Amino acid sequence: MDGKARMAAEEAIRALSREDAPGARTAISEAYDIDHSLGGLADLVHLACSEIETTDRVSTATWNALADAVAHDDLLAVIEGSRSS
Numbered sequence: 001m002d003g004k005a006r007m008a009a010e011e012a013i014r015a016l017s018r019e020d021a022p023g024a025r026t027a028i029s030e031a032y033d034i035d036h037s038l039g040g041l042a043d044l045v046h047l048a049c050s051e052i053e054t055t056d057r058v059s060t061a062t063w064n065a066l067a068d069a070v071a072h073d074d075l076l077a078v079i080e081g082s083r084s085s
Helices: 003-017 021-034 036-055 060-069 073-083
Strands: none
Touching: 003 021, 003 036, 003 073, 021 036, 036 060, 060 073
16 A cells, blocks of 8 residues: 555544544545545545534444454554544
């Protein structure tokens, strides 16, 4: 994965933990523009953003799906650290 795409994806995940849906959408869009293999992760980030907008939080099931969707160990570490924030 391209380093810039990874950094943008990490920022999207961190934005979710801050309940910053607009920031997460912007960051994941940037990541996807660089690396289209992140489509599945992008879909889940958008789902999480919808949850934030309706319930003010990301559900445990969505965090689990995000963790399942990443193949990159660095991204998994960011997800695991962010879900518990």
